[in-house]
Amino acid sequence: MKKILAILLVLIFMGEINAQQSPGKDHSELNINCKTCHTCDVPTKDEPCLVVCPREKIATIYQKPEQTPELIVIDQLKDRYNPVYFSHKIHAQMSIMSGGCENCHHYNTSGPILKCNNCHQSSRQREDISIPDLKGAYHRQCMDCHREWSHETGCNTCHSPINDLKESEKNDFKKQLKGKDHPPVTEPTKIVYETNFEGGKLVTFYYDDHINNFKLKCNQCHARESCTRCHDVNHISSDKLILVKEKKSLEEHHKKCFNCHKENDCAKCHLDKQLEPFNHKQRTGWALNKPHSYLSCVSCHGSKQPYKKLDNQCVSCHKGWKKENFKHSVTGLRLDKIHSELSCEDCHTGKDYSVKPGCNGCHENYVYPNQKPGRLVGK
Amino acid sequence: MSGKSRREFLKKSITAGAIATGLSSSTLKAGPLNILSPDRMGVLVDTTVCVGCRNCEWACKDAHNLHAGNLDSYEDRKILETKRRPDHTALTVVNEYPRGKYSNLPIDVKVQCMHCDHPACVSACIVGAFSKQENGSVIWDTDMCIGCRYCMAACPFQIPAFEYDKALDPLIMKCDFCFDRTKEGNLPACVNICPVEALTYGPRTELIKVARKRIKRNPDRYIDHVFGELEVGGTSWMYLASKDFKELDFPDLGKNPAPGVSESIQHGIFAYFVPPVSLYVLLGGIMWITKRRKELGTEEKI
Ligand code: SF4
Ligand code: SF4
Ligand code: SF4
Numbered sequence: 001m002k003k004i005l006a007i008l009l010v011l012i013f014m015g016e017i018n019a020q021q022s023p024g025k026d027h028s029e030l031n032i033n034c035k036t037c038h039t040c041d042v043p044t045k046d047e048p049c050l051v052v053c054p055r056e057k058i059a060t061i062y063q064k065p066e067q068t069p070e071l072i073v074i075d076q077l078k079d080r081y082n083p084v085y086f087s088h089k090i091h092a093q094m095s096i097m098s099g100g101c102e103n104c105h106h107y108n109t110s111g112p113i114l115k116c117n118n119c120h121q122s123s124r125q126r127e128d129i130s131i132p133d134l135k136g137a138y139h140r141q142c143m144d145c146h147r148e149w150s151h152e153t154g155c156n157t158c159h160s161p162i163n164d165l166k167e168s169e170k171n172d173f174k175k176q177l178k179g180k181d182h183p184p185v186t187e188p189t190k191i192v193y194e195t196n197f198e199g200g201k202l203v204t205f206y207y208d209d210h211i212n213n214f215k216l217k218c219n220q221c222h223a224r225e226s227c228t229r230c231h232d233v234n235h236i237s238s239d240k241l242i243l244v245k246e247k248k249s250l251e252e253h254h255k256k257c258f259n260c261h262k263e264n265d266c267a268k269c270h271l272d273k274q275l276e277p278f279n280h281k282q283r284t285g286w287a288l289n290k291p292h293s294y295l296s297c298v299s300c301h302g303s304k305q306p307y308k309k310l311d312n313q314c315v316s317c318h319k320g321w322k323k324e325n326f327k328h329s330v331t332g333l334r335l336d337k338i339h340s341e342l343s344c345e346d347c348h349t350g351k352d353y354s355v356k357p358g359c360n361g362c363h364e365n366y367v368y369p370n371q372k373p374g375r376l377v378g379k
Numbered sequence: 380m381s382g383k384s385r386r387e388f389l390k391k392s393i394t395a396g397a398i399a400t401g402l403s404s405s406t407l408k409a410g411p412l413n414i415l416s417p418d419r420m421g422v423l424v425d426t427t428v429c430v431g432c433r434n435c436e437w438a439c440k441d442a443h444n445l446h447a448g449n450l451d452s453y454e455d456r457k458i459l460e461t462k463r464r465p466d467h468t469a470l471t472v473v474n475e476y477p478r479g480k481y482s483n484l485p486i487d488v489k490v491q492c493m494h495c496d497h498p499a500c501v502s503a504c505i506v507g508a509f510s511k512q513e514n515g516s517v518i519w520d521t522d523m524c525i526g527c528r529y530c531m532a533a534c535p536f537q538i539p540a541f542e543y544d545k546a547l548d549p550l551i552m553k554c555d556f557c558f559d560r561t562k563e564g565n566l567p568a569c570v571n572i573c574p575v576e577a578l579t580y581g582p583r584t585e586l587i588k589v590a591r592k593r594i595k596r597n598p599d600r601y602i603d604h605v606f607g608e609l610e611v612g613g614t615s616w617m618y619l620a621s622k623d624f625k626e627l628d629f630p631d632l633g634k635n636p637a638p639g640v641s642e643s644i645q646h647g648i649f650a651y652f653v654p655p656v657s658l659y660v661l662l663g664g665i666m667w668i669t670k671r672r673k674e675l676g677t678e679e680k681i
Contacts, residue, residue, distance in 0.1 A: 135574065154432070249480075
């Protein structure tokens with residue numbers, strides 16, 4: 001969890017760099033060549049000697065996949081092969097669950113996107129052999145994944161020999177990719193795993209709880225998915241995707257859960273029967289109504305695992321709430337004039353805000369919410 | 380007859396034989412070329428990068444006038460289901476191994492001559508046909524090769540192959556590090572074609588640095604072992620892998636050169652021979668010695 005937070009923080013930090021076009025206070029410590037942005041040797045605050053570049057148009061690798069180019073035509077070998085039409089956006093969308101943009105743009109400053117040939121030389125016969133040449137670099141990007149699910153390594157898999165394609169077919173390619181997104185990934189509600197664990201064979205995983213209630217982001221768990229998780233290893237058909245049973249060690253299987261859950265509490269997940277979905281009220285006695293239902297767990301419980309029980313006092317979180325400055329309308333109920341002059345405990349007996357307020361102190365036979373001390377308002 | 384005088388006799392009779400067969404004395408060398416140049420070249424094979432496309436197999440055959448066929452036919456992955464060894468029809472082959480229980484990706488390993496720094500084949504060759512060249516290549520002279528197959532027995536990697544199917548003049552075959560290509564400033568054919576540059580060609584000393592750097596930067600990807608850096612005294616071709624080399628069928632060899640390399644047994648006696656004609660002279664000589672020895676009742680061994 002800490003790691004994930006750290007990564008997120010870095011990403012947010014990088015995102016901010018992008019948004020403000022300012023590299024941040026300690027950017028000299030980042031692993032960026034100074035000359036990427038400065039022309040002089042000792043840039044100062046007053047004389048930053050910045051290179052002339054279209055700053056507002058700088059594309060960085062910290063874009064959303066949707067903002068990235070749809071199609072990239074790779075045609076360096078156009079005298080031998082037809083161009084390769086690379087569906088960049090779709091690949092970027094897929095990459096979210098497996099390492100992100102850095103998967104391919106593995107070295108980049110926070111500035112403009114570097115081209116592969118900025119570092120990778122086009123000749124295989126070269127002095128610096130510490131990194132692959134351009135041909136090797138390109139092919140590693142594509143073939144590493146593609147061969148995993150299709151087992152194809154032949155040149156013609158991607159490079160169709162010149163003249164094989166008519167001009168009209170080439171345009172078809174472009175048209176096909178236009179506006180095309182990676183199909184939305186269908187999300188399950190719950191998954192019941194049958195395990196060999198003696199103490200309890202069933203593990204019920206509520207996917208929607210984790211997303212909607214616990215507010216996890218996809219890539220918090222699916223950070224390094226292999227393409228074969230979705231793409232057909234046996235290559236039965238290109239458009240029929242099969243969710244392949246994950247080949248993972250026991251340790252790897254548990255790793256994702258252990259990011260948040262305690263490691264030694266097996267019986268919490270391994271049960272003999274299916275688990276009910278998470279219910280805050282049942283579990284804690286405190287119903288998560290609006291506006292608290294919008295919050296993620298950590299916003300109240302903090303990131304420290306396991307979560308501690310909080311008391312029901314509003315002021316434990318809302319420090320500084322007093323009768324004088326509390327706007328009752330945030331609860332969805334605006335008090336009428338008479339009631340707003342009462343003290344809190346007159347209705348919320350014992351200052352326990354988790355239970356229904358009582359009217360008995362003043363009214364006989366009045367029951368909340370049949371009778372209300374004001375009117376309901378939108379929150 | 381003492382050992383010394385017998386050797387002198389042999390020298391004389393062979394020179395006489397050579398002259399008799401019309402060879403000038405300049406073609407008679409004192410021993411095989413066996414240079415260990417500090418600038419020798421090598422190849423680093425990164426088995427974690429190789430995608431098993433077998434393009435290298437095709438390029439190698441194509442460069443050596445062996446029947447190569449169509450490059451497209453090398454896409455057939457069925458062939459990878461059985462383990463193969465380089466032979467006289469294919470000087471290099473790619474074999475496939477499972478990466479582990481939890482991966483769909485295999486590990487592909489290209490196999491060819493390692494071009495040893497202290498080549499056992501060079502030492503074993505009785506006629507001095509084998510040589511280690513300045514650029515690291517271990518090559519052999521087909522005209523000198525008499526097909527005795529000593530190199531096959533000596534090689535710790537079982538590389539030299541024999542043209543068993545040839546009735547006439549069967550010869551030894553193995554990867555020659557594309558000596559004819561590198562001589563002209565070209566890359567070895569396999570290095571040149573590899574789509575992912577799993578084969579890095581460069582000075583051996585440089586390659587070791589590159590290999591060490593890769594291991595240091597990706598400790599999860601590689602085991603901490605550069606195969607060939609030290610094995611049998613070092614080899615020009617070296618390998619990186621994600622798992623123990625034994626599991627990839629690499630022989631478990633020590634750091635010392637293969638047995639027989641330093642002794643250079645055969646050369647002392649046979650280095651002056653020019654086959655195949657002189658072989659007859661030699662055999663004649665041996666017969667003569669044996670006969671003489673019997674006559675003299677000596678128990679000395681040749
Ligand atoms: S691998 Fe075998 S054939 Fe190749 S150089 Fe070494 S000993 Fe000779
Ligand atoms: S170096 Fe040349 S001979 Fe050796 S395997 Fe490569 S292509 Fe074949
Ligand atoms: S050409 Fe390169 S990637 Fe293909 S099998 Fe040979 S070494 Fe591996």
